[in-house]
Amino acid sequence: MEHILIIEDEKDMVTGLKFNLEASGYAVLAAADGESGCKLALERKPDLVILDLMLPKRNGYDVCRILKQEMPKLPILMLTARSQEADVVLGLELGADDYVTKPFSVLELMARIKSVLRRAHSGVNPVEQCRFGNLEIDFKTYDARKKGKPIDLSPREYELLKYFVEKQGEIVSREALLNAVWGYDSYPNTRTVDTHIAKLRQKIEDKPEDPKHILTVHGIGYKFIG
Secondary structure, three states: OOEEEEEOOOHHHHHHHHHHHHHOOOEEEEEOOHHHHHHHHHHHOOOEEEEEOOOOOOOHHHHHHHHHHHOOOOOEEEEEOOOOHHHHHHHHHOOOOEEEEOOOOHHHHHHHHHHHHHHHHHOOOOOOEEEEOOEEEEOOOOEEEEOOEEOOOOHHHHHHHHHHHHOOOOEEEHHHHHHHHHOOOOOOOOHHHHHHHHHHHHHHOOOOOOOOOEEEEOOOEEEEOO
């Protein structure tokens, strides 16, 4: 049985999360502040931590940094009420594996938990840096440059590009992209993938209408060529 630690100060949310997680077969631990949550994680070594960013005594950023220093392979899923990308990027830079913005559906959270745990158990080391064409991408520091000049990629675009680089030369379906990048096993409209890829092409391709790196495989999905 996998153990999940919830570090969250909203009692009603903890109660709801605990109920749904235990109903899905997980053993659940909980802490109401960052200081006790950090101590509990180091003592009990859970399989995954669900971490709120806004916590009493010690904020989620500090907790994430400490836990990743002590247990680099510990999967951390952030919960945040903030919608600003800067907050999300900072959490990811500190080592968080994924994030969910409040309010969220239980189904979405459960899908993301499964996805993060699956990646952790696969033992695959994610790519941290890559160069192709006239682009340099650092996925750890969230720095992207084209012809030496910075380009602005969203956290989702970094995740899409990282997945493509890891699957270089393979044909990947829209459903696979949704599952890997969005954390959904199903999604009401796979057009969301096409929309994000169109935006990503505008930023990284010299000729977005005739891409050289992210190629469309009609009727199937996409293929990345570095």
